Amino acid sequence: MGVFQSKPVQLATVPTDAIVPVHSLDDTPVFRSMVLEFTLRFDDVLDPLKLRESLAQLLEIGDWKKLGARLRLNKNGKLEYHIPAQFTEERPPFSYSHVQYESSIEEHPLASKIPKNTPHPSIHPDPAIFRPLARAPDTPTKIEDYIYSDRPQLCLHIVSFTDATLISITWPHTFIDAMGLAAFFNAWIQVLNGQSSFVLPLHGFSTDPLSNLVKTPTTTHETYILTPFLIKGVKFYFFIINYLLELVIYPKEEAHSVCFPASTISSLKATAVKELEAQNPDAKEKPFLSDGDIITALWARLAVLHLTPPPTSKKPIPKTIINISNAFGLRSILSSPPVILPKEKAYISNAVLSIFTLLPLNDLIERPISWTANEVRRIPRRFLVG
Missing domain, CATH: 3.30.559.10 (Chloramphenicol acetyltransferase-like domain)
Structure with missing residues (x-):
């Protein structure tokens, strides 16, 4: 029964x-x-x-x-x-x-x-x-x-x-x-x-101000900028197999929260900005990095250390592309003309998209944190606003 x-x-x-x-x-x-x-x-x-x-x-x-x-x-x-x-x-x-x-x-x-x-x-x-x-x-x-x-x-x-x-x-x-x-x-x-x-006042009570963001494009003359990085063909099936094996070998994830004092982030950010200024001393604008850029860059470095050979090894760093995935809030960019989310109203909904920064593993390891933080800020913004 x-x-x-x-x-x-x-x-x-x-x-x-x-x-x-x-x-x-x-x-x-x-x-x-x-x-x-x-x-x-x-x-x-x-x-x-x-x-x-x-x-x-x-x-x-x-x-x-x-x-x-x-x-x-x-x-x-x-x-x-x-x-x-x-x-x-x-x-x-x-x-x-x-x-x-x-x-x-x-x-x-x-x-x-x-x-x-x-x-x-x-x-x-x-x-x-x-x-x-x-x-x-x-x-x-x-x-x-x-x-x-x-x-x-x-x-x-x-x-x-x-x-x-x-x-x-x-x-x-x-x-x-x-x-x-x-x-x-x-x-x-x-x-x-x-x-x-x-x-x-609340914005978007009965209408969806972001409806156009999820529509299928009507023109196809532009190639998706991440197309070269898509996993296709045989590589896709290898990816699925490796993913399933990882679930079998490591069935449980151990979660923790990590707290960074404001002084630590401020110090890392000040150092990173100085390094970027030294690389381009004639720039008209001072380089800008957010706390999130610094934390993402630091965390990305720590997350890939296990993929690199030990310091005593003569093996080169593998030729691997690392995908750093982040969340991008749309409110600030959509509050500029043409205004979709006005600053004088509260938008109590989701206004966030995933953004991706694809970087070579050797650059993540060998270049300074300032370079990674700058790429985390620069590359997704170029994808989004041209």
Whole structure:
């Protein structure tokens, strides 16, 4: 006798809900696969009721009510938002939970292990171990938990100690990206400060301002700039075989978080900029590198060291191309003419693309960090803006 599991069924549509499609750049397989959480630690006792009420107030301001939407699938299998006409106790704008400990955060066996600032780079445990502090037991863990229920997408979880407060937000990646989350927190802070009138209006409530970015090009006169690096033919099958073998040999990945003090990054960046200036002393503009460029370059160097022969070996460095994949935020570049994402509005959605920097392994190893950081900044930008 077999056991058959019935397919989940969506709840009936509430007639008074406003229905708008999820933006095309949000509804992707990658974003559907992720439910994220973000935790802020405050070494102070915050009022959980005030935090909850201010967030509820934000989601009552104009189009910000969209943040209280429920996720559904339409008949074509695409995601859409069902926005309640009015939030109630039965259908709140967000899920809320609060845990109170009558002790110091340093007395808690798990919270005491949360990474702290250090004067030198440090390695810490897998952030996933702190998940019990970031979400309630019934908080969604997959996109289906939202689609086949009437849960709001935002989950606010607060943990209070006698000397600290943890504020955690959980959401599906289809909902918002990192820079959108920053805009969300800025708006929430303004409401907390009694400055609701300064909250930026929401952009793209029922229309998708980035829809043209995901359309298939209508002209084919230009060759895709990464075409020479595509893995095709026999090489593709060797890639798949090697990938599967790696999954068998190394079935588990060990995750850690690495913390770099601001002073370390500032020092590395200052050195890198000086090296670039020395290479082109007559340049009209001073070279620019972001913190992210430096961290990416440093991490890329560390990540490929195992591919190189030991210092005592006479073998040459293999002729290998390394792909450095990064995320590129679109808000700043699309706020310039022709303006697609205006700065005077908050875009609470995903506005990010993957970018790639392809560099020879020997250059990553033998050239200074400044060269790699400059290539990480230069090459993807050339691909994107010409």
